[in-house]
Amino acid sequence: MAIWADKNTRVIVQGITGREGTFHAIQCRDYGTQVVGGVTPGKGGTTHEGFAVFNSVREAREKAAANCSLIFVPPPFAADAVMEAADAGMELIICITEGIPVNDMVKAHDYLRKSNARRVAAGETPSRLIGPNCPGIITPGEAKIGIMPGHIHRPGPIGIVSRSGTLTYEAVGQTREIGQSTAVGIGGDPLPGTNFIDCLEAFEADPKTEAIIMIGEIGGSAEEEAAAFVKANVKKPVVAFIAGQTAPPGRRMGHAGAIISGGKGTAAEKMAALQAAGIHVVKAPSEMGAKVREVWGK
Amino acid sequence: MKVHEYQAKEILRRYGVPTPRGIVVDNPEDARAAAKELGGRVVVKAQIHAGGRGKGGGVKLAKSADEAADLTKHMLGMTLVTHQTGPEGRLVRKVLIEEALNIDKELYLGITLDRRIGMPVVMASKQGGMEIEEVAERDPKAIHREPIDAVLGAQPFQARAVANALGLEGDAYKKCVDFMQKLMRCYIETDASLAEINPLLVTKEGNVLALDCKMNFDDNALFRHKDIVEMRDLHEEDPLEVEASSFNLNYIKLDGNVGCMVNGAGLAMATMDIVKLAGGEPANFLDVGGGASAEQVKNAFRIILSDKNVKAILINIFGGIMRGDRIAEGVVSASREVGLPVPVVVRLEGTNVDLGKQILKDSGLPLITADGMWDAAQKVVAAAKGQA
Numbered sequence: 001m002a003i004w005a006d007k008n009t010r011v012i013v014q015g016i017t018g019r020e021g022t023f024h025a026i027q028c029r030d031y032g033t034q035v036v037g038g039v040t041p042g043k044g045g046t047t048h049e050g051f052a053v054f055n056s057v058r059e060a061r062e063k064a065a066a067n068c069s070l071i072f073v074p075p076p077f078a079a080d081a082v083m084e085a086a087d088a089g090m091e092l093i094i095c096i097t098e099g100i101p102v103n104d105m106v107k108a109h110d111y112l113r114k115s116n117a118r119r120v121a122a123g124e125t126p127s128r129l130i131g132p133n134c135p136g137i138i139t140p141g142e143a144k145i146g147i148m149p150g151h152i153h154r155p156g157p158i159g160i161v162s163r164s165g166t167l168t169y170e171a172v173g174q175t176r177e178i179g180q181s182t183a184v185g186i187g188g189d190p191l192p193g194t195n196f197i198d199c200l201e202a203f204e205a206d207p208k209t210e211a212i213i214m215i216g217e218i219g220g221s222a223e224e225e226a227a228a229f230v231k232a233n234v235k236k237p238v239v240a241f242i243a244g245q246t247a248p249p250g251r252r253m254g255h256a257g258a259i260i261s262g263g264k265g266t267a268a269e270k271m272a273a274l275q276a277a278g279i280h281v282v283k284a285p286s287e288m289g290a291k292v293r294e295v296w297g298k
Numbered sequence: 299m300k301v302h303e304y305q306a307k308e309i310l311r312r313y314g315v316p317t318p319r320g321i322v323v324d325n326p327e328d329a330r331a332a333a334k335e336l337g338g339r340v341v342v343k344a345q346i347h348a349g350g351r352g353k354g355g356g357v358k359l360a361k362s363a364d365e366a367a368d369l370t371k372h373m374l375g376m377t378l379v380t381h382q383t384g385p386e387g388r389l390v391r392k393v394l395i396e397e398a399l400n401i402d403k404e405l406y407l408g409i410t411l412d413r414r415i416g417m418p419v420v421m422a423s424k425q426g427g428m429e430i431e432e433v434a435e436r437d438p439k440a441i442h443r444e445p446i447d448a449v450l451g452a453q454p455f456q457a458r459a460v461a462n463a464l465g466l467e468g469d470a471y472k473k474c475v476d477f478m479q480k481l482m483r484c485y486i487e488t489d490a491s492l493a494e495i496n497p498l499l500v501t502k503e504g505n506v507l508a509l510d511c512k513m514n515f516d517d518n519a520l521f522r523h524k525d526i527v528e529m530r531d532l533h534e535e536d537p538l539e540v541e542a543s544s545f546n547l548n549y550i551k552l553d554g555n556v557g558c559m560v561n562g563a564g565l566a567m568a569t570m571d572i573v574k575l576a577g578g579e580p581a582n583f584l585d586v587g588g589g590a591s592a593e594q595v596k597n598a599f600r601i602i603l604s605d606k607n608v609k610a611i612l613i614n615i616f617g618g619i620m621r622g623d624r625i626a627e628g629v630v631s632a633s634r635e636v637g638l639p640v641p642v643v644v645r646l647e648g649t650n651v652d653l654g655k656q657i658l659k660d661s662g663l664p665l666i667t668a669d670g671m672w673d674a675a676q677k678v679v680a681a682a683k684g685q686a
Contacts, residue, residue, distance in 0.1 A: 101519035164564020254563025262431035285568035
């Protein structure tokens, strides 16, 4: 099934009647994703562009058997939307929204941890949050749950995980002939729901994935932690690129999480850690595809 | 968002965090009056958004009100250069006149987000006045770290652990416990991303105060803090960056001569990187956003071209859902309207990209098309060197 998303995933869109929500719900449906409805509080019972609208995520789960939520709720309300999706038992929660306050996400993560502990204790599947501030997830030919351009993807053996949206598309474009198993955008925020390690672990276990491209950037230490994980646990070849080799320190480079602070989180440090873990690090973003072709199947 | 020291202290006082008494002024006469009010012996502190002011001559002790006025006169209008300002320095427009206190100990207390565990963490060290990064480098064990549950707040035992780690006793111990809990509340409730008290002062009388304070705030949370937004000082920011932000463009000025216009933050960074690998120097980071509409491209051209160092521009757009021909039309119409004094290399990717390239070629404008990022980077670097 590749990882996490496939043709059986039943998706609802939180914020479906908004401009972005409407546009992308249609795009996902056109790709072949099972979009089974949407949620806009106060508009339940109506139909919007052919989608059933519900008042709450719980209602959407009960009436439309949804197990995945795609969130386009504006930043001040997005963390609440994530918690509502978790409460309703959504197994996959994909939050596209950019600009959520860090404190809101700290609370949402805390809620998710507790809610997942209850679910695991009850023998139920815990929720996985992807994002926020991300393009979503796509398993080519099966399901596109996010804002990425579906048509550039082809089913194939390369798993892609990235902190950046358009750089994911770049990697997809460069692996056009080989194809991708699943591409996951984990987002540019400082506190992502799903991190590199989660994706690497899933790709390693996924029989359809044969090689992995990971795209990191400056800020934080997620790449260093991923490097240690790869060294100990990943047998499949991994190619990595780190964006921000020329970024000045102390400046936030577009993404809330992309900042070199106190001399930490530089591209050089990350590249060195990845290299030391046996990962094939490319300096130029244009070399990701060529490098993965070189190491794939060896 | 950053604020000045005097503003950060104003915020601290709202939460009952003790600070020295101080008055911010912008002329020597007010400085004299302020010093008199504060008892004559004062410290004059330049207010700029950068650390290391002491070494750069931006913090001075005045023994009298007259001396405070003299120092203020000297400090106002000077360009203060510290290791954090860069060689160009920062113009001093305001100074803080603060009561001078009897120093017993100078300690360090800071709060920031620990991304690894997703919690705010309090850092405490006995080595006040030194930068925490330096302490972390030389003697990481000298830093006490206390992760705080953001929902429950700092528990009393955690505040005590910090006071213990700082080696305090008696009255100062109790006051430090209280100080830390109030500071934590302030950090959470104002959506701060950094609250750094360096040094944390223990006076000979046993009082605990924030002698210096640096606070940064989460830009994403500013919508619920109008009072903090009002503290923004545009003088401390690059005028081009301020203008770009009014167009919702994410622009950061750099020193090179290759202007970059890209959609998406990661791709924008990667574009800078590949320009450098191709032997050039990026003039900026610029994310035009997902849509890359004609209007945004036009605004982006204006911002990039305002930087007189720019000798060539690289437009790198991964079209995604937006069609390549539409983006090409946008680039052409924006180029016509703005007028292009420098060569522009365009790399487009996405649906209808061939149609897009044709539109660029047929436009009759000095637009150079490229295939892939490496080709684009080589072409723009050559163009910037006048070899187009």
